[in-house]
Amino acid sequence: MTPFIGDKMYYLSKIEEELFKMDEVLEECSRYFNEINSNESNGRQVEREFTREELKQYNGENGKPAYTAVNGVVYDVTYEPQWGGGTHFGVITGADVTAEFNQCHGGEKILEKMKVIGKLID
Numbered sequence: 001m002t003p004f005i006g007d008k009m010y011y012l013s014k015i016e017e018e019l020f021k022m023d024e025v026l027e028e029c030s031r032y033f034n035e036i037n038s039n040e041s042n043g044r045q046v047e048r049e050f051t052r053e054e055l056k057q058y059n060g061e062n063g064k065p066a067y068t069a070v071n072g073v074v075y076d077v078t079y080e081p082q083w084g085g086g087t088h089f090g091v092i093t094g095a096d097v098t099a100e101f102n103q104c105h106g107g108e109k110i111l112e113k114m115k116v117i118g119k120l121i122d
Helices: 003-045 052-056 081-086 097-102 109-113
Strands: 048-050 066-068 073-076 113-119
Touching: 048 052, 066 097
Parallel strands: 048 113
Antiparallel strands: 066 073, 073 113
């Protein structure tokens, strides 16, 4: 029976070594994903300032991107299916649509999925 105890101890120590290695890998993965999440949230920071006149250029026509502003934040809605053709239920891109958005949607949950392009400055 003694050899089995020795074998068990050997394998238990090997298992502990592997668990320790796995713990190190998981810690590294956790740091990596935390860094990615941090970079993604930083990526949502405002990058460019738009006047209302500049925003009008981004109406989705003639191959241009479709941008829209809500509460002073400019979003890229070019590839959003709901904004096909540069409109969404009669609301046109290239403009501040805060009032229309608040009447329809009320909350900002929808905006969390949108790509932030910049901010509206006037």
